[in-house]
Amino acid sequence: GSDSTRIYLDRALIRGRQCEDPVALCRIYNALGIYAVSIETNYFGGIEYFLEAMEYARSASLNRFYLVAQCNLANTYYMRNDPAGLKYAEEVCRLGTEWGYDYLAFGGAVISAYMHYMLGDQDRALEYILRTLPDTDKFGYHTELYSLYANILHAQGDDAGALDGRGQLTLMRGAGAGHAAGQNLLHCTHTTGKALLPARPKSKS
Numbered sequence: 701g702s703d704s705t706r707i708y709l710d711r712a713l714i715r716g717r718q719c720e721d722p723v724a725l726c727r728i729y730n731a732l733g734i735y736a737v738s739i740e741t742n743y744f745g746g747i748e749y750f751l752e753a754m755e756y757a758r759s760a761s762l763n764r765f766y767l768v769a770q771c772n773l774a775n776t777y778y779m780r781n782d783p784a785g786l787k788y789a790e791e792v793c794r795l796g797t798e799w800g801y802d803y804l805a806f807g808g809a810v811i812s813a814y815m816h817y818m819l820g821d822q823d824r825a826l827e828y829i830l831r832t833l834p835d836t837d838k839f840g841y842h843t844e845l846y847s848l849y850a851n852i853l854h855a856q857g858d859d860a861g862a863l864d865g866r867g868q869l870t871l872m873r874g875a876g877a878g879h880a881a882g883q884n885l886l887h888c889t890h891t892t893g894k895a896l897l898p899a900r901p902k903s904k905s
Contacts, residue, residue, distance in 0.1 A: 702739045709735060722760035729753035730769050733776070743780045747773060767792050767804040774811045778818070786815045793828070806835050813848060822855045 709732050716724040733749035736742040750773040757766035771792045777785020792808030795801075813828035829849050836842040853862040 702735075705739075706735060722756045722762060723765070725756045726753045726760075726762055726765040726769065729756065730765070730772060733769070733772055737776050737779070743776055746776050750776065763795075763799050764801055764804070767796055767799070767801055767808075771804060771807045771811065774808070774815075778811055778815055781818065783815060783819055786812065786819070789815055793831075802835070803839055806832055806839050810841065810845065813845075813852075817848060817852055817855070820855075822852050825852045826856070 709728060712724075713728050713732065716728050729749045729752040733746040733753065736749055737746035750769045753769035754766055754773070757763070757769060770788050774785040774789035774792060777783075777788065789808050789811035793805050793812055794808070796803075796805030796808055809828045809831045813825050813832065816822070816825035816828060825848075829845065829852060832841075832845050833849065836845055850862040853859070
């Protein structure tokens with residue numbers, strides 16, 4: 701159960717600190733962040749854990765771990781409707797590209813597109829979403845990202861462009877859809893090494 705998972709993570713953290721193993725500590729803090737956000741709905745706690753994971757990764761030059769934690773951090777801010785996470789998402793996209801981590805660059809672009817859409821900056825949202833679409837066959841999220849693409853075009857007044865191949869507008873409606881979908885992806889990331897990605901666009905306020 702969730703209680704036993706938390707006990708296991710707390711014990712692992714104690715051992716990781718004793719061993720001073722930066723790789724283990726990156727994984728453990730990332731796992732604690734995922735647990736805090738997905739199980740406890742504790743976004744502030746999750747943010748602190750992800751920042752700790754980033755700090756250990758930075759100190760040991762563990763670039764992939766750094767970007768995974770930063771991508772998770774950005775997605776947690778997105779789930780809180782907090783634009784403070786945009787700078788993290790954009791940096792993941794930039795550094796992932798520079799360092800050759802294609803999936804993480806993709807993840808940073810995805811979250812950046814969602815956050816610009818949430819903020820009402822459709823031009824920037826479109827710029828980022830167009831970066832992701834060619835990679836959906838490789839990384840997934842095809843339906844979610846084309847739905848976001850349609851939402852962006854609709855917000856720009858381009859309903860004709862937003863029509864999919866069946867002639868229907870692929871808009872994802874509902875204020876809580878993005879939040880729930882984002883939570884659904886907060887699992888096993890500390891073992892797979894993949895970053896958290898939101899799955900549906902939030903309704904703009």
